[in-house]
Amino acid sequence: MSNDKNSLLFQMNNVSIAYNTKRGALKAVQNASFSINERESAALIGESGCGKTTLATSIVDALPNAAAITSGEMLYKAADGKTVDLLKLSRGQMRRLLWDDISMVFQASQSSFNPVCKIRTQFVDTVRAHRKGVSNKQIDEMSRALLETVHLDAEKVLDSFPHEISGGMKQRTLIALSLLLDPRLVILDEPTTALDILTQEKILKLLRQLKDDKGFSLLFITHDLSIVSELADKVITMYAGIIVESAPVKEFFSNPKHPYSSGLIHAIPRLTDTDDELFSIPGNPPDLITLRKGCPFAPRCSRCVPQCHEELPPFEQVRADHYCACWNPVSEGVHHG
Numbered sequence: 001m002s003n004d005k006n007s008l009l010f011q012m013n014n015v016s017i018a019y020n021t022k023r024g025a026l027k028a029v030q031n032a033s034f035s036i037n038e039r040e041s042a043a044l045i046g047e048s049g050c051g052k053t054t055l056a057t058s059i060v061d062a063l064p065n066a067a068a069i070t071s072g073e074m075l076y077k078a079a080d081g082k083t084v085d086l087l088k089l090s091r092g093q094m095r096r097l098l099w100d101d102i103s104m105v106f107q108a109s110q111s112s113f114n115p116v117c118k119i120r121t122q123f124v125d126t127v128r129a130h131r132k133g134v135s136n137k138q139i140d141e142m143s144r145a146l147l148e149t150v151h152l153d154a155e156k157v158l159d160s161f162p163h164e165i166s167g168g169m170k171q172r173t174l175i176a177l178s179l180l181l182d183p184r185l186v187i188l189d190e191p192t193t194a195l196d197i198l199t200q201e202k203i204l205k206l207l208r209q210l211k212d213d214k215g216f217s218l219l220f221i222t223h224d225l226s227i228v229s230e231l232a233d234k235v236i237t238m239y240a241g242i243i244v245e246s247a248p249v250k251e252f253f254s255n256p257k258h259p260y261s262s263g264l265i266h267a268i269p270r271l272t273d274t275d276d277e278l279f280s281i282p283g284n285p286p287d288l289i290t291l292r293k294g295c296p297f298a299p300r301c302s303r304c305v306p307q308c309h310e311e312l313p314p315f316e317q318v319r320a321d322h323y324c325a326c327w328n329p330v331s332e333g334v335h336h337g
């Protein structure tokens with residue numbers, strides 16, 4: 001793997017995904033474009049239901065049957081230097097890339113362990129499905145090494161059933177499992193949600209360390225902007241199925257361009273805030289089945305201009321590696337729109 005942080009690993013271009021529902025097509029993702037470089041860590045943020053999980057699961061070909069990718073490409077630069085469009089691969093070709101090249105820990109995946117199998121079986125099955133001619137002893141060694149890297153008692157965990165270990169241990173085990181075949185892109189959907197603060201801190205520290213040691217790229221979904229500031233190099237903001245901003249982390253916090261990103265930053269509780277002072281973005285996100293023309297954030301946006309109600313703003317470059325979709329972006333130094 002190259003050590004070059006500027007070398008492109010994954011690029012999504014204009015991907016749209018819709019769910020077939022009784023009420024009609026639900027536009028969960030519209031024209032999404034973003035990229036991740038080698039060794040880069042990207043955070044995907046936005047309110048519940050804005051399409052984060054849909055976007056992430058589409059990369060690993062794990063969308064529910066009701067979903068269809070209606071446009072776009074997902075370019076992945078393989079280890080041999082060749083670029084492939086994941087959407088053009090057959091199921092078999094895609095399966096070969098999973099775990100080895102791209103792995104994902106799903107949202108609320110702690111329940112995804114098979115309850116009647118010991119953890120050891122889940123590690124053995126994962127390797128067996130992807131590597132031929134690896135002995136049980138070798139698999140055991142690989143599993144132990146990784147579980148120790150995530151600071152778990154390997155022997156105890158491998159011999160446990162899922163219900164015998166705590167939530168934090170399960171999450172660390174899943175992270176170890178996702179790294180078992182040394183992938184180049186790891187996707188984590190809310191890796192610390194539902195864990196207590198101390199366990200969250202431990203997992204965060206662990207992820208930072210693993211990322212530095214192993215050199216994989218990371219796409220992680222979170223609601224927590226403090227995790228973003230600690231783990232991300234780049235922040236991708238989604239609103240109502242649309243990527244509205246993508247920015248280097250420092251610039252995201254210091255100079256957000258999209259009024260929604262700016263609102264999210266302003267809504268972070270600070271120790272000095274009293275309840276009265278805490279800002280929250282008024283209103284609710286729109287229904288993704290009956291979207292009206294124009295910018296979907298318009299009904300909630302204090303920077304709205306007449307054009308916002310007419311036309312969807314294009315996702316355009318505003319600075320180096322900084323993109324935004326807005327007709328009236330926030331000016332430098334203004335902290336919320």
Ligand SMILES: Nc1ncnc2c1ncn2[C@@H]1O[C@H](COP(=O)(O)OP(=O)(O)OP(=O)(O)O)[C@@H](O)[C@H]1O
Pocket residue numbers: 019020021026028046047048049050051052053054055064066107288
């Ligand atoms: N299987 C499905 N069938 C129909 N609609 C779905 C399905 N899964 C998700 N959706 C809808 O797609 C939209 C995006 O959902 P998604 O789960 O991707 O959001 P999210 O940003 O991950 O939310 P959260 O933060 O709550 O996890 C939502 O409106 C959701 O109701």
Ligand code: SF4
Pocket residue numbers: 258259260295296297298299301302303304305308313325326327328329
């Ligand atoms: S396009 Fe208009 S409504 Fe939408 S975020 Fe920008 S200023 Fe607000």
Ligand SMILES: [Mg+2]
Pocket residue numbers: 052053054107189
């Ligand atoms: Mg989700």
